[in-house]
Amino acid sequence: GINAEYGVGHMADTQLQAPEVQGEAKRDTIQCLSCSQLLPYDFYGRRAPYCPGIVFTEESYLLRDPYSPERRVVCMAGECRVCERVVCEGCSVVYKFRFCKECVEKHSEQFPVEIVQTLAKDST
Numbered sequence: 001g002i003n004a005e006y007g008v009g010h011m012a013d014t015q016l017q018a019p020e021v022q023g024e025a026k027r028d029t030i031q032c033l034s035c036s037q038l039l040p041y042d043f044y045g046r047r048a049p050y051c052p053g054i055v056f057t058e059e060s061y062l063l064r065d066p067y068s069p070e071r072r073v074v075c076m077a078g079e080c081r082v083c084e085r086v087v088c089e090g091c092s093v094v095y096k097f098r099f100c101k102e103c104v105e106k107h108s109e110q111f112p113v114e115i116v117q118t119l120a121k122d123s124t
Contacts, residue, residue, distance in 0.1 A: 030061050030077055034091035034100055039076040048073045058098055082107070093119065
């Protein structure tokens with residue numbers, strides 16, 4: 001199944017390595033390969049230097065929250081655990097790992113019914 005097939009360490013050697021900036025972050029953009037939206041980010045990794053108290057479970061494209069007076073972080077995108085495409089939050093679902101909507105639909109029998117039903121409602 002998905003969990004066994006795409007377990008921890010699956011993408012360790014194939015992940016894109018965006019530059020990790022120490023101190024002040026440098027803004028860049030990444031494109032969602034599902035909806036083609038250009039997304040700003042200023043750090044790629046699990047823990048942004050400007051928000052060390054938050055650790056993500058996966059390598060992600062992160063952005064300092066522009067609407068927060070505190071130093072909070074927003075996850076803009078990540079890589080699908082199955083197809084390894086970069087997908088935005090709107091084009092993916094996190095169920096232990098990030099999966100693009102296309103892979104969830106293709107492997108729907110491997111996911112809880114609630115996730116598949118939610119995605120079906122979102123696409124109507």
